[in-house]
Amino acid sequence: xxRTTLACVIAVTFVAVACARQAAxxxxxxxxxxxxxxxxxxxxxxxxxxxxxxxxxxxxxxKSLIVGTDKIAATGGLYVFALDGTLRQAxxxxxxxxxVDIEYGVTLGDRQVDIAVVTExxxxxxxxxAIPADxxxxxxxxxxxxxxxxxxxxxxxxxxxxxxxxxxADAAVFAIVAPKTGGTTDYLWQYRIAGxxxxxxxxxxxxxxxxxxxxxxxxxxxxxxxxxxxxxxVVDDELGYVYYSDERAGIRKYYxxxxxxxxxxxxxxxxTEGYQGDREGLAIYRTGDGTGFIISSDQIEGGxxxxxxxxxxxxxxxxxxxxxxxxxxxxxxxxxxLDVTSHPLPGxxxxxxxxxxxxxxxxxxxxxxxxxxxxxxxx
Numbered sequence: 231x232x233r234t235t236l237a238c239v240i241a242v243t244f245v246a247v248a249c250a251r252q253a254a255x256x257x258x259x260x261x262x263x264x265x266x267x268x269x270x271x272x273x274x275x276x277x278x279x280x281x282x283x284x285x286x287x288x289x290x291x292x293k294s295l296i297v298g299t300d301k302i303a304a305t306g307g308l309y310v311f312a313l314d315g316t317l318r319q320a321x322x323x324x325x326x327x328x329x330v331d332i333e334y335g336v337t338l339g340d341r342q343v344d345i346a347v348v349t350e351x352x353x354x355x356x357x358x359x360a361i362p363a364d365x366x367x368x369x370x371x372x373x374x375x376x377x378x379x380x381x382x383x384x385x386x387x388x389x390x391x392x393x394x395x396x397x398x399a400d401a402a403v404f405a406i407v408a409p410k411t412g413g414t415t416d417y418l419w420q421y422r423i424a425g426x427x428x429x430x431x432x433x434x435x436x437x438x439x440x441x442x443x444x445x446x447x448x449x450x451x452x453x454x455x456x457x458x459x460x461x462x463x464v465v466d467d468e469l470g471y472v473y474y475s476d477e478r479a480g481i482r483k484y485y486x487x488x489x490x491x492x493x494x495x496x497x498x499x500x501x502t503e504g505y506q507g508d509r510e511g512l513a514i515y516r517t518g519d520g521t522g523f524i525i526s527s528d529q530i531e532g533g534x535x536x537x538x539x540x541x542x543x544x545x546x547x548x549x550x551x552x553x554x555x556x557x558x559x560x561x562x563x564x565x566x567x568l569d570v571t572s573h574p575l576p577g578x579x580x581x582x583x584x585x586x587x588x589x590x591x592x593x594x595x596x597x598x599x600x601x602x603x604x605x606x607x608x609x
Contacts, residue, residue: 265533265559266604268585268594269577272315275591277302281329281511281567282584282593283346285361291575293365296584297346298593299327299567308348308359310368313575313582315595319367321359325352329461329567332361333394336403338371338425338436345371347405347423349389354379356389356405358423358436371425376438378407379419385410393463393472394423395486404488405438406472408460416443417460418474420488442488446496448479452508462526462567464512466541469520471497475509481526481539483549500551501537506530511568514541515581515598522572523602524551527565527585534565534585538605556605560596564588570598 280301287293295318296311307322308330328349335342344361346368355375359368379387391408403423421438451458462475465486472486476499483498501509507529515523522541527534536558544550562585572581581598602608 263559263604265561266596266600267561268596270315270595271587271590272296272298272311272593272595273317275300275309277306277591279566279586279588279591279593280327282569282586283330283332284569284571284582284584285332285344285346285365286571286573286575287365288363290365291573294573294575295361295365296593296595297330297332297368298586299324299330299348301326301328301351303352308346308357308368311593313577313595315592321368321370324348324350324357326350327357328390329392329463331392331394331405333396333403335401336396336423336425337401343371345394345423347392347394349378349392349407350375351388351390351410354387354389356392356407356421356438372436376421376423376436378405378421378438379409380440382409386412390459391461391463391474393465393474395465395472396467397487398467398470404441404486406463406465406486408463408474411457411459412447414447414449416445417447418445418463418472419443442493444484444488444494445474446476446482448476450476450478452478458508462510462512464514464524466514466516468516469541473512473514473524475512475526477508477510481509481512481524481551483551498549498551500539501526501554504528504537504554504557506535507564510534510566511585513568513570513583515570515572516541517572523555523605525568525570525583527562527568528557529564529566531564533559534562535559536568536583536585536601536605538602556607558601558604560585560594562587562594563590572598 282298285295303326310319348357388410395404458478480502510529511527524539538555539551568585583596
């Protein structure tokens with residue numbers, strides 16, 4: 231999450247549209263709407279894009295970045311784009327990099343850095359890169375990678391989803407990893423990310439220490455007998471929750487802090503109806519008062535829809551996200567990953583939604599204000 235949020239501007243807007251939410255029509259009405267068009271697109275990737283993440287520059291929003299994975303085996307990579315969609319950096323080769331997440335102000339040894347962490351599926355490890363404060367070239371902090379899912383075999387040993395959690399109490403940073411497949415319990419693996427005083431890229435400078443497994447999985451696939459997946463994972467650092475997409479069952483919610491006595495208790499299962507395809511990308515649009523939206527992509531060929539749920543839950547019931555605030559059809563093709571920020575950026579005064587776009591092999595940039603206007607049916 232960015233260092234600053236639109237606490238004042240968004241809070242006022244959020245209150246102003248509260249009544250409009252109550253009047254939102256059923257999600258099925260979205261099927262007849264014109265698809266929301268992006269403001270712009272990134273340059274195309276060579277093979278198969280999957281998951282984006284947004285990095286917000288600490289002082290100059292115009293220098294913010296979008297990073298995205300190209301998930302082909304052996305010759306895949308992590309690609310870095312400017313906000314105008316132009317390619318800034320290609321980190322290759324990576325061996326089927328699936329998902330990426332970003333965390334800010336991570337203490338590694340005697341310094342603090344912003345990091346991007348990528349799952350490198352065929353090498354059974356995480357790759358971790360420092361994002362310079364000036365928005366310059368990303369730096370590989372652990373060229374040998376950080377092994378995960380150790381002791382597993384086959385697809386259960388292949389990391390796909392990734393979400394980073396920075397615990398407010400002590401600034402400890404954790405990576406929550408989803409493998410390609412798993413059992414009905416303990417699907418997710420959680421690791422503590424820490425650093426030594428070694429120089430960037432030095433042997434042992436960064437480590438990932440296993441802390442727990444948790445999380446239910448329905449094993450329901452698209453057709454009878456097929457086993458689905460859990461790929462999309464997102465953490466709400468401020469409120470302390472982790473959400474993940476059980477792709478054909480719903481979105482599950484747990485506590486992100488592994489040291490809570492009840493950390494293994496499922497808090498919610500929602501988004502169980504109203505989807506045409508897989509539940510894929512997840513992101514959180516945060517406002518300064520703990521409100522906002524949980525955004526989920528409904529993976530549809532030719533026009534993925536995004537579903538919005540209340541971040542704060544229902545009145546007096548913070549884990550009740552059952553009400554669909556709105557559903558917005560988009561121009562994005564078969565979206566896997568997405569990301570969102572509420573930070574004002576050039577051309578995106580109330581924030582930015584980035585979505586993977588399968589056919590053209592790129593990422594699409596949407597004006598968040600227009601997404602919210604559509605979702606809440608504001609004229």
